[in-house]
């Protein structure tokens with residue numbers, strides 16, 4: 113079983129970006145700005161031969177981290193074994209230092225929700241999640257790290273807070289955390305959490321990787337649309353976590369309204385500065 | 393209500409606006425199965441459902457660029473309308489989503505928009521290793537004889553527009569031999585008899 117000490121031994125990868133096809137060429141033109149890439153597993157699994165060719169090219173030039181979206185580790189009905197097998201094939205092909213998935217469910221009652229849906233912070237959900245993680249890890253023998261999500265719905269019946277839930281997952285599974293600092297900030301804004309208290313309660317020593325990006329406002333609700341430059345508040349959280357934790361990699365996760373790569377590079381350089389200061 | 397039941401109910405509520413509406417009634421009629429899910433603030437459920445549509449819309453944007461260019465803001469309205477009652481399904485679900493949306497709205501589009509969506513959908517098929525996809529078939533030569541009414545003229549040759557990854561090309565084909573034999577003998581016999589008698 114993976115343990116916390118295994119996580120401490122993972123290699124430090126630096127600062128990278130979530131791979132998106134529109135800036136494929138820019139990655140090679142800005143090779144020095146990108147230490148590693150995160151590939152969305154589903155883009156490859158669903159992407160056909162073209163996506164496979166891209167994956168081969170990227171594997172030859174970058175360290176890649178597969179990032180799953182649809183394993184649905186929180187599903188009470190268990191995992192989709194077919195999907196798990198395909199994901200395992202991808203992880204084997206990429207041969208990464210770790211891979212990641214979300215603390216959420218995406219499938220239930222025969223319906224593919226198509227989006228990360230929150231779990232209630234209950235002991236039952238914790239049991240289900242840990243059981244599914246252990247099943248996934250029996251099939252995929254590579255360190256797994258788990259990402260916190262944004263949620264608009266607060267699930268009823270909570271028996272603990274979100275940081276307590278995340279800590280319990282880390283302790284019971286031995287997995288590391290992929291802390292999405294944008295998600296953390298978005299939830300704090302939308303649900304009125306005290307961000308400093310949340311940071312204090314989180315197991316920052318188990319954070320392996322970070323995600324950061326900007327969202328947009330829809331009325332008085334902050335949306336994590338991955339569509340804009342990172343706001344100062346998120347930079348602030350990122351800096352705090354990098355300074356206080358033992359982060360191995362930081363990923364800019366831009367999906368929508370992708371700007372010219374020079375703008376993305378500015379953000380990557382800024383993240384690199386923060387990390388280099390903290391890691392020196 | 394177990395976690396599995398709660399998740400299944402939530403999946404239905406989040407992916408279908410009609411069910412969301414009926415859920416509100418269900419609490420009134422004291423349907424216990426829905427009660428725990430219903431205890432989530434309905435505004436929060438709407439926001440979560442909206443996030444789900446936004447995600448699908450984002451994927452559709454990448455898959456249907458020409459369609460969006462020709463439809464403008466109408467695309468968002470129609471796609472949202474469609475997605476609110478059609479959950480994702482099947483393998484390669486986002487592509488299947490774009491395909492189903494395309495099939496549903498095609499009849500409501502003008503000719504430019506129809507051509508755009510057709511091209512986008514063909515590109516999706518080509519991404520998955522299809523070597524070539526027939527984009528359109530157009531008759532270009534007809535069996536003509538002075539006696540034929542224009543409506544009865546039978547196409548003899550077709551111009552077929554084939555798209556392949558990175559290029560399009562055209563091929564011209566004749567009707568299958570059995571079709572030609574069936575349509576042509578009368579004209580051939582008639583004309584040979586004519587020439588003999590003259």
Ligand SMILES: [Fe+2]
Nearest residue numbers: 259292323365
């Ligand atoms: Fe993320």
